[in-house]
Amino acid sequence: MNKQALKPNRMLIASAVNFIYGGAELAVSQMEGSHALLSAGVHETSDGFAHGIKGVTENLQKDLHDRRIRRLRVVVRSMICASALLVGVSAAEELRQDRAETLGPTAVLVALGGVAVHGGVAAMLYTKREENGLYSDAFRHAGADALSSFIAVGGTYLAARGYADADPAAAIAGASVTIALNLPWRIHDQHGH
Numbered sequence: 001m002n003k004q005a006l007k008p009n010r011m012l013i014a015s016a017v018n019f020i021y022g023g024a025e026l027a028v029s030q031m032e033g034s035h036a037l038l039s040a041g042v043h044e045t046s047d048g049f050a051h052g053i054k055g056v057t058e059n060l061q062k063d064l065h066d067r068r069i070r071r072l073r074v075v076v077r078s079m080i081c082a083s084a085l086l087v088g089v090s091a092a093e094e095l096r097q098d099r100a101e102t103l104g105p106t107a108v109l110v111a112l113g114g115v116a117v118h119g120g121v122a123a124m125l126y127t128k129r130e131e132n133g134l135y136s137d138a139f140r141h142a143g144a145d146a147l148s149s150f151i152a153v154g155g156t157y158l159a160a161r162g163y164a165d166a167d168p169a170a171a172i173a174g175a176s177v178t179i180a181l182n183l184p185w186r187i188h189d190q191h192g193h
């Protein structure tokens with residue numbers, strides 16, 4: 001990767017934010033035992049990859065549908081779908097075996113932070129959306145993510161209130177959204193990554 005590819009732009013800043021907060025969600029999901037947070041972390045990390053690829057593409061002044069970039073996006077999307085599927089299956093297994101446990105307030109707070117991070121990223125991308133189609137797609141996606149982040153908030157909140165099954169149920173719903181947004185064969189879809 002050359003220097004020019006890594007010159008900061010809003011997409012790369014969004015990518016860094018997604019990776020940092022996604023990493024935090026993944027870490028806390030393991031400490032607190034929250035499937036919903038694990039699912040949110042996988043989604044946030046997937047946005048990190050998507051924004052990173054777009055940011056590098058912008059700096060290199062290449063088309064997002066350039067053959068090599070397209071191939072890379074298909075590989076990344078396939079990995080994301082496979083991870084989300086694993087999260088969904090393990091959450092379903094937890095429900096089936098009736099092993100879900102209630103959560104503490106930390107998981108709820110970190111899930112709420114996810115809404116703020118997606119909202120913040122959407123706001124940051126909004127300012128450039130008029131001049132650049134790439135940015136308006138990413139803005140719409142991040143906005144939709146801010147709304148879908150409430151799935152994890154709801155699941156962790158209910159699990160903290162004693163409804164343990166709400167956490168894995170939210171994980172399954174969240175993983176389904178992640179898969180729907182990242183289907184590798186729908187790469188031309190405007191509303192995807």
Ligand SMILES: [Zn+2]
Pocket residue numbers: 043046047141142145181
């Ligand atoms: Zn997303």
